[in-house]
Amino acid sequence: MSSSATHRPKNGKSRVPKRSNGHSANGSAPIKHTRPSWFTYFAQKTAQLAGRPSTFILATGIIVVWGITGPLFGYSDTWQLVINTGTTIVTFLMVFLIQHTQNRDSLAFQVKLDELIIKLHGAGNELAGAEDLCDEDLEALHETYRQRATQAHETLEKRRSSR
Secondary structure (H helix, E strand, C coil): CCCCCCCCCCCCCCEEECCCCCHHHHHHHCCCCCCCCHHHHHHHHHHHCCCHHHHHHHHHHHHHHHHCCCCCCCCCCHHHHHHHHHHHHHHHHHHHHHHHHHHHHHHHHHHHHHHHHCCCCCCCCCCCCCCCCCHHHHHHHHHHHHHHHHHHHHHHHHHHCCC
Protein backbone atom coordinates (compact mmCIF):
# COMPACT_ATOMS: atom_id res chain seq x y z
CA MET A 1 0.00 0.00 0.00
CA SER A 2 1.46 3.36 -0.94
CA SER A 3 1.74 6.23 1.47
CA SER A 4 -1.16 7.98 -0.24
CA ALA A 5 -3.45 4.96 -0.07
CA THR A 6 -6.68 5.44 1.79
CA HIS A 7 -8.75 2.92 3.69
CA ARG A 8 -12.30 2.97 2.35
CA PRO A 9 -15.21 1.51 4.30
CA LYS A 10 -18.11 -0.16 2.54
CA ASN A 11 -19.99 3.11 2.14
CA GLY A 12 -17.15 4.41 -0.06
CA LYS A 13 -16.28 7.42 2.09
CA SER A 14 -12.61 7.91 2.78
CA ARG A 15 -11.88 8.19 6.49
CA VAL A 16 -8.38 7.36 7.60
CA PRO A 17 -5.38 7.93 5.33
CA LYS A 18 -3.00 4.98 5.59
CA ARG A 19 0.76 4.92 5.54
CA SER A 20 2.77 2.07 4.13
CA ASN A 21 3.25 0.68 7.65
CA GLY A 22 -0.52 0.21 8.05
CA HIS A 23 -0.95 3.02 10.56
CA SER A 24 -3.13 6.05 9.99
CA ALA A 25 -1.57 9.40 9.10
CA ASN A 26 -1.86 10.60 12.70
CA GLY A 27 0.31 7.72 13.93
CA SER A 28 -2.43 5.81 15.72
CA ALA A 29 -3.25 2.19 15.09
CA PRO A 30 -5.33 1.58 11.95
CA ILE A 31 -9.09 1.66 12.33
CA LYS A 32 -10.82 -1.52 11.33
CA HIS A 33 -14.09 -0.99 9.52
CA THR A 34 -16.09 -4.06 10.36
CA ARG A 35 -19.79 -4.24 9.74
CA PRO A 36 -21.91 -2.98 12.66
CA SER A 37 -23.97 -5.55 14.54
CA TRP A 38 -27.54 -6.08 13.40
CA PHE A 39 -28.79 -4.32 16.52
CA THR A 40 -26.62 -1.25 15.92
CA TYR A 41 -27.76 -1.06 12.31
CA PHE A 42 -31.42 -1.53 13.31
CA ALA A 43 -31.17 1.02 16.14
CA GLN A 44 -29.58 3.66 13.92
CA LYS A 45 -32.11 3.18 11.11
CA THR A 46 -35.05 3.17 13.54
CA ALA A 47 -33.80 6.35 15.25
CA GLN A 48 -33.42 8.03 11.85
CA LEU A 49 -36.95 7.02 10.83
CA ALA A 50 -38.45 8.00 14.19
CA GLY A 51 -36.98 11.49 13.88
CA ARG A 52 -38.54 12.29 10.52
CA PRO A 53 -41.46 14.70 10.21
CA SER A 54 -43.39 12.08 8.22
CA THR A 55 -43.17 9.68 11.17
CA PHE A 56 -44.55 12.34 13.49
CA ILE A 57 -47.38 13.04 11.05
CA LEU A 58 -48.15 9.30 10.83
CA ALA A 59 -48.25 8.99 14.63
CA THR A 60 -50.47 12.07 14.88
CA GLY A 61 -52.76 10.58 12.22
CA ILE A 62 -53.08 7.35 14.18
CA ILE A 63 -54.07 9.30 17.31
CA VAL A 64 -56.61 11.36 15.34
CA VAL A 65 -58.16 8.22 13.79
CA TRP A 66 -58.26 6.59 17.21
CA GLY A 67 -59.96 9.68 18.69
CA ILE A 68 -62.51 9.83 15.85
CA THR A 69 -63.42 6.17 16.34
CA GLY A 70 -64.17 6.77 20.04
CA PRO A 71 -67.91 7.38 19.52
CA LEU A 72 -68.13 4.33 17.22
CA PHE A 73 -66.90 2.12 20.03
CA GLY A 74 -68.69 4.00 22.78
CA TYR A 75 -65.39 5.02 24.35
CA SER A 76 -65.19 1.46 25.66
CA ASP A 77 -62.43 0.01 27.80
CA THR A 78 -61.21 -2.00 24.79
CA TRP A 79 -61.03 1.18 22.68
CA GLN A 80 -58.88 2.83 25.35
CA LEU A 81 -56.79 -0.29 25.83
CA VAL A 82 -55.81 -0.34 22.14
CA ILE A 83 -54.11 3.06 22.27
CA ASN A 84 -52.65 2.53 25.74
CA THR A 85 -51.11 -0.81 24.78
CA GLY A 86 -49.79 0.47 21.45
CA THR A 87 -48.17 3.57 22.85
CA THR A 88 -46.70 1.68 25.81
CA ILE A 89 -45.06 -0.93 23.56
CA VAL A 90 -43.66 1.66 21.15
CA THR A 91 -42.35 3.82 24.01
CA PHE A 92 -40.79 0.86 25.81
CA LEU A 93 -38.89 -0.31 22.72
CA MET A 94 -37.87 3.17 21.57
CA VAL A 95 -36.24 3.91 24.93
CA PHE A 96 -33.70 1.14 24.34
CA LEU A 97 -33.08 1.98 20.70
CA ILE A 98 -32.60 5.68 21.37
CA GLN A 99 -30.37 5.01 24.37
CA HIS A 100 -28.14 2.72 22.30
CA THR A 101 -27.85 5.32 19.55
CA GLN A 102 -27.17 8.12 22.03
CA ASN A 103 -24.45 6.10 23.80
CA ARG A 104 -22.68 5.52 20.49
CA ASP A 105 -22.99 9.16 19.46
CA SER A 106 -21.67 10.34 22.82
CA LEU A 107 -18.64 8.09 22.63
CA ALA A 108 -17.90 9.15 19.04
CA PHE A 109 -18.22 12.80 20.10
CA GLN A 110 -15.80 12.21 22.96
CA VAL A 111 -13.26 10.60 20.64
CA LYS A 112 -13.52 13.56 18.26
CA LEU A 113 -12.99 15.99 21.12
CA ASP A 114 -9.94 14.00 22.20
CA GLU A 115 -8.55 14.35 18.69
CA LEU A 116 -9.00 18.12 18.79
CA ILE A 117 -7.38 18.43 22.19
CA ILE A 118 -4.41 16.24 21.27
CA LYS A 119 -3.80 17.98 17.94
CA LEU A 120 -4.47 21.49 19.14
CA HIS A 121 -2.50 22.89 16.19
CA GLY A 122 -4.64 21.99 13.16
CA ALA A 123 -6.75 19.01 14.13
CA GLY A 124 -7.12 16.40 11.40
CA ASN A 125 -10.37 15.07 10.04
CA GLU A 126 -9.53 11.37 10.38
CA LEU A 127 -12.34 10.89 12.87
CA ALA A 128 -15.07 12.71 10.95
CA GLY A 129 -17.08 9.49 10.58
CA ALA A 130 -16.39 7.88 13.95
CA GLU A 131 -20.10 7.52 14.72
CA ASP A 132 -20.38 5.09 11.80
CA LEU A 133 -17.88 2.63 13.30
CA CYS A 134 -19.05 -0.63 14.84
CA ASP A 135 -19.10 -0.71 18.65
CA GLU A 136 -15.85 -2.68 18.98
CA ASP A 137 -13.93 -0.29 16.70
CA LEU A 138 -15.34 2.74 18.49
CA GLU A 139 -14.29 1.33 21.88
CA ALA A 140 -10.80 0.53 20.58
CA LEU A 141 -10.44 4.02 19.14
CA HIS A 142 -11.60 5.52 22.42
CA GLU A 143 -8.98 3.51 24.32
CA THR A 144 -6.24 4.60 21.89
CA TYR A 145 -7.09 8.26 22.39
CA ARG A 146 -7.41 7.85 26.13
CA GLN A 147 -3.86 6.49 26.19
CA ARG A 148 -2.60 9.30 23.94
CA ALA A 149 -4.26 11.89 26.19
CA THR A 150 -2.52 10.35 29.22
CA GLN A 151 0.82 10.49 27.39
CA ALA A 152 0.24 14.10 26.34
CA HIS A 153 -0.63 15.03 29.94
CA GLU A 154 2.50 13.32 31.27
CA THR A 155 4.68 15.10 28.70
CA LEU A 156 3.15 18.46 29.63
CA GLU A 157 3.73 17.82 33.33
CA LYS A 158 7.39 16.97 32.65
CA ARG A 159 7.82 20.21 30.68
CA ARG A 160 6.22 22.24 33.46
CA SER A 161 8.34 20.64 36.18
CA SER A 162 11.58 21.20 34.25
CA ARG A 163 11.04 24.99 34.12
